[in-house]
Amino acid sequence: MNHPVSKRSLFKLAGWSSLAAAAALVGCGKKEEPPAAAPTAAAPASAPAAAEPLKAAWIYVGPVGDAGWSYAHDLGRKEVEAEFGDKVKTTIVEKVPEGADAERVIRDLAAQGNKVIFATSFGYMEPMLKVASEFPDVKFEHATGYKTAPNMRIYDAKFFEDTYLAGMIAGSMTKTNTLGFVGSFPIPEVLRNINAFTLGAQAVNPKIKTKVVWVSTWFDPPKETEAAQSLINGGADVLLQNTDSTAVLQTAEKNGKYAFGWDSDMSAFATKAHLGSAVANWGGYYKKTIKEVMDGTWKTERTVWGVKEGQNDLIKVSDAVPEDIRKKVDEIKAQMKAGTFEVFKGPVVDNTGKERLAKDATGDQDWRDKIDFYVKGVEGKIPAAK
Amino acid sequence: MESLALLLAATLNAGTVLALAGLGLLVNERAGIVNLGAEGMMLVAAIAGFATAVHTGSDVLAFAAGIGAGALMAAAFGVLVIWLNTNQYASGLALSLFGAGFSAFVGIRYTQEKLGPRPSFAIPGLADIPLVGPALFRQHPMVYLAVALTLALAWFLYRSRAGLVLRAVGESPESAHALGYPVRRLRLAAVMAGGGLCGLAGAYISVVYTPLWVEGMTAGKGWIALALTTFATWRPARVLLGAYLFGGVTMLQFHLQGEGVEIPSQVLSMLPYLATIVVLVLISRNPTWIRINMPASLGKPFFPGG
Numbered sequence: 001m002n003h004p005v006s007k008r009s010l011f012k013l014a015g016w017s018s019l020a021a022a023a024a025l026v027g028c029g030k031k032e033e034p035p036a037a038a039p040t041a042a043a044p045a046s047a048p049a050a051a052e053p054l055k056a057a058w059i060y061v062g063p064v065g066d067a068g069w070s071y072a073h074d075l076g077r078k079e080v081e082a083e084f085g086d087k088v089k090t091t092i093v094e095k096v097p098e099g100a101d102a103e104r105v106i107r108d109l110a111a112q113g114n115k116v117i118f119a120t121s122f123g124y125m126e127p128m129l130k131v132a133s134e135f136p137d138v139k140f141e142h143a144t145g146y147k148t149a150p151n152m153r154i155y156d157a158k159f160f161e162d163t164y165l166a167g168m169i170a171g172s173m174t175k176t177n178t179l180g181f182v183g184s185f186p187i188p189e190v191l192r193n194i195n196a197f198t199l200g201a202q203a204v205n206p207k208i209k210t211k212v213v214w215v216s217t218w219f220d221p222p223k224e225t226e227a228a229q230s231l232i233n234g235g236a237d238v239l240l241q242n243t244d245s246t247a248v249l250q251t252a253e254k255n256g257k258y259a260f261g262w263d264s265d266m267s268a269f270a271t272k273a274h275l276g277s278a279v280a281n282w283g284g285y286y287k288k289t290i291k292e293v294m295d296g297t298w299k300t301e302r303t304v305w306g307v308k309e310g311q312n313d314l315i316k317v318s319d320a321v322p323e324d325i326r327k328k329v330d331e332i333k334a335q336m337k338a339g340t341f342e343v344f345k346g347p348v349v350d351n352t353g354k355e356r357l358a359k360d361a362t363g364d365q366d367w368r369d370k371i372d373f374y375v376k377g378v379e380g381k382i383p384a385a386k
Numbered sequence: 387m388e389s390l391a392l393l394l395a396a397t398l399n400a401g402t403v404l405a406l407a408g409l410g411l412l413v414n415e416r417a418g419i420v421n422l423g424a425e426g427m428m429l430v431a432a433i434a435g436f437a438t439a440v441h442t443g444s445d446v447l448a449f450a451a452g453i454g455a456g457a458l459m460a461a462a463f464g465v466l467v468i469w470l471n472t473n474q475y476a477s478g479l480a481l482s483l484f485g486a487g488f489s490a491f492v493g494i495r496y497t498q499e500k501l502g503p504r505p506s507f508a509i510p511g512l513a514d515i516p517l518v519g520p521a522l523f524r525q526h527p528m529v530y531l532a533v534a535l536t537l538a539l540a541w542f543l544y545r546s547r548a549g550l551v552l553r554a555v556g557e558s559p560e561s562a563h564a565l566g567y568p569v570r571r572l573r574l575a576a577v578m579a580g581g582g583l584c585g586l587a588g589a590y591i592s593v594v595y596t597p598l599w600v601e602g603m604t605a606g607k608g609w610i611a612l613a614l615t616t617f618a619t620w621r622p623a624r625v626l627l628g629a630y631l632f633g634g635v636t637m638l639q640f641h642l643q644g645e646g647v648e649i650p651s652q653v654l655s656m657l658p659y660l661a662t663i664v665v666l667v668l669i670s671r672n673p674t675w676i677r678i679n680m681p682a683s684l685g686k687p688f689f690p691g692g
Contacts, residue, residue, distance in 0.1 A: 063494075063497060063600075063601060065494065065497030065498055095601075180644075211644050211646075212643070212644075213640050213643045213644050214643060219600070220603075220605055221596040221598060221600050221603055222591060222595060222596045222603060222604075222605055222607075223605065224596075225595065225596045226396070226400060226636060226637060226640055227640050229396050229399075229637075229640075230393075230396065230637060230640035230641045230643075230644050231640075231644055233389060233392035233393060233396060233641070233644075234389065234641070234644040234645070235389075236644075245598070245600060246500070246598060247596050247598065250500075250596070250597060250598065253502075254504075268500060269500045269598075379646045380643070380645075380646030380647075381646070
């Protein structure tokens with residue numbers, strides 16, 4: 001029998017159709033966002049200069065509605081749309097796990113003609129680096145990482161400036177002289193927040209000690225609740241977290257203690273407990289990047305902006321904070337804006353008594369990247385990271 | 387001493403979710419049905435309860451919505467496995483996956499909503515006992531309800547006629563059928579009651595325990611509750627104790643960290659699951675212990691008239 005459809009070609013067909021199904025699945029997770037600004041009326045249809053809009057894509061680790069990290073990045077994306085109108089076309093992909101899926105999503109976005117791709121979580125670094133080598137014409141942007149390529153660069157924020165300011169408020173509001181910190185993972189980014197929080201508190205109250213509880217996740221509200229509760233049970237009465245939900249703040253409210261919002265303005269979630277929100281404004285950097293891509297001035301670099309550049313801030317400071325403390329916070333903030341204040345300035349001593357930064361030395365980016373200790377006043381030892 | 391009392395209070399609170407869901411699954415399994423959909427039912431109930439609380443401001447209505455959502459999902463599962471005789475394990479898994487996806491889809495618009503802290507309820511007199519008083523007797527009413535429910539369920543299963551029939555349906559549906567009991571309807575009732583209790587547990591998480599809605603927020607508690615019924619060898623009092631044990635291990639790992647005990651946080655995070663496995667292994671070492679209590683027809687399909 002000489003039938004054209006052999007078993008092997010049937011297999012092939014099955015293979016291709018399952019591939020197609022997988023591709024369709026990837027497409028499902030994606031949302032096309034129309035530009036926010038209304039298109040200008042009656043644009044000349046044949047204008048030769050009316051080029052295609054610049055396609056830009058964002059990848060988020062959480063849902064945009066997390067009220068925290070991903071939400072803050074999406075606010076930045078919206079600023080881009082407001083600024084450039086129909087000259088850009090933005091796409092977002094939410095809840096992309098930091099693993100093999102991330103690489104597929106990034107490659108997919110590059111293949112679809114996006115000229116610049118923002119990956120907004122630390123774990124996207126390696127997948128993005130891999131895809132970057134395959135698409136030399138696409139600009140790759142990675143948040144909070146440390147590896148670059150000719151077409152991949154990194155950007156970050158000085159959250160530790162926010163946590164220092166929060167620490168000043170915490171140190172003046174605590175009655176037990178014990179602060180609590182719900183940590184995600186013991187990596188330098190989080191450790192320097194814990195340290196800056198403690199240093200800020202000690203600047204106004206030398207008796208401060210800080211207790212730390214690690215939850216091994218960026219986002220798990222019941223777990224964050226339990227961790228916050230155990231810190232409060234342990235005597236902490238002002239809490240800060242490096243996790244992305246409002247759970248810690250709400251637990252503080254329930255227990256009649258204080259806490260801070262993180263990543264975005266969380267004042268609405270707790271009327272009494274909320275002392276201030278440490279926020280990131282990514283819009284400025286995103287607008288700068290888009291402009292550079294349009295102008296062709298984009299180049300590989302590492303950007304770490306802080307309070308000075310308007311990248312981050314401590315906002316909505318509660319009325320419960322005494323006037324003189326608010327003034328002190330404003331003074332330090334003004335110095336940060338002027339670029340004359342360093343959070344990590346020697347002498348910095350760790351909690352075993354070892355000097356980590358000599359007198360009058362300042363901790364630069366390189367030093368901050370390698371923080372692997374608690375400053376004096378933080379209790380306990382850092383659990384093995386990685 | 388005081389910190390121990392506080393740890394105890396947090397343990398009771400954390401254990402309540404597991405106890406409610408575990409008791410629900412116990413009723414299920416006593417009727418001979420294994421429902422692996424607990425996690426999915428809890429998630430759908432969590433969003434149903436949260437949405438209701440946001441719109442009505444009433445916790446009672448929120449809990450009712452949670453129970454309703456759980457029971458409704460269980461009913462769909464029940465019809466599949468009891469009348470259509472589909473595989474219980476596969477159907478339960480499907481229910482879990484469906485619940486996780488469906489709750490995420492429905493919950494999108496609630497991720498920014500908020501609820502205020504829920505009041506606790508102090509038992510007059512007892513709450514003023516020094517140290518343990520505030521810990522044990524100043525909790526959300528649901529914490530006491532879980533204890534009351536355990537006692538009621540133990541009475542129902544071992545002291546009431548209806549409980550005897552329910553157990554008969556799980557042990558030998560053929561005999562119960564021969565005696566004239568409507569085995570399928572009884573099983574459906576048990577499955578729906580179980581789903582309702584899982585739903586109550588889910589609503590408790592999103593309305594009281596962590597008053598917000600996040601996708602996948604039950605974080606595996608449904609699976610622990612499933613393990614709990616086996617761990618408890620299908621006895622209500624042991625379900626309650628097991629729930630407190632697991633809740634305690636969860637809280638203890640945070641407590642130890644706060645005290646500065648040096649154990650990697652990742653190890654501490656897996657302690658509750660590790661405890662589940664260790665206990666399951668330990669009780670499996672004594673097969674008679676399980677065999678005596680395990681409903682004889684657990685997981686087996688029933689064909690009336692066959």
